Amino acid sequence: MKRRIQIVLLSSLLAVVLAGCRTDIVYSAFEDISTIGWHKDSVCQFNYPIEDTAATYQVLLYVRQTEMYPYQNMWLFVGHDGRQDTIEFYLANDRGEWLGNGKNGLLEMPVLYEEAWHYSAAGEHTITLQQGMREEALQGIVSVGVEVKKL
Numbered sequence: 001m002k003r004r005i006q007i008v009l010l011s012s013l014l015a016v017v018l019a020g021c022r023t024d025i026v027y028s029a030f031e032d033i034s035t036i037g038w039h040k041d042s043v044c045q046f047n048y049p050i051e052d053t054a055a056t057y058q059v060l061l062y063v064r065q066t067e068m069y070p071y072q073n074m075w076l077f078v079g080h081d082g083r084q085d086t087i088e089f090y091l092a093n094d095r096g097e098w099l100g101n102g103k104n105g106l107l108e109m110p111v112l113y114e115e116a117w118h119y120s121a122a123g124e125h126t127i128t129l130q131q132g133m134r135e136e137a138l139q140g141i142v143s144v145g146v147e148v149k150k151l
Contacts, residue, residue: 016046021065024150025147025148026050027049028145028148029048029148030145032142033141034137037137037138038141040134041047043130044129044130045126047124048127050119051122055118056117058148059080059113059117060112060146061076061087061111061113061145061146062110062143063076063091063100063145064102064141065100066106066139066142067105069091070131070140072093072094074091076088076130076131076132077132078128079124079126079128080113085113089111100123
């Protein structure tokens with residue numbers, strides 16, 4: 001009897017752990033930026049499929065930069081299914097300490113773009129990213145990415 005209780009408890013614990021580790025990532029991709037800099041006219045485009053229009057989604061943008069990035073913040077022009085946004089986020093705090101995660105001089109910063117997004121139509125959707133820093137070729141950015149999660 002004691003063995004049976006242990007097995008049930010262990011099975012329940014395993015089910016809880018596996019449910020907690022479950023991620024519903026629908027799409028995740030990165031696009032590398034040229035080593036000479038992210039040109040102000042360069043647009044990174046991400047196309048991804050959405051099948052479940054009844055679901056709620058979270059959209060995250062990612063910026064990977066080196067410690068050579070010259071600014072505390074960053075402006076991005078974001079196109080999402082025909083809608084255009086300009087967003088600002090911080091890569092460093094007021095003391096100049098980087099906020100992203102990383103090591104060996106490469107940092108990754110996730111930026112919440114849409115917390116609870118509903119797609120009105122199934123099929124392919126598009127997100128575009130363009131730097132909005134008014135530099136001809138923005139230095140220190142290695143890649144940018146998009147992640148879409150079903151909530």
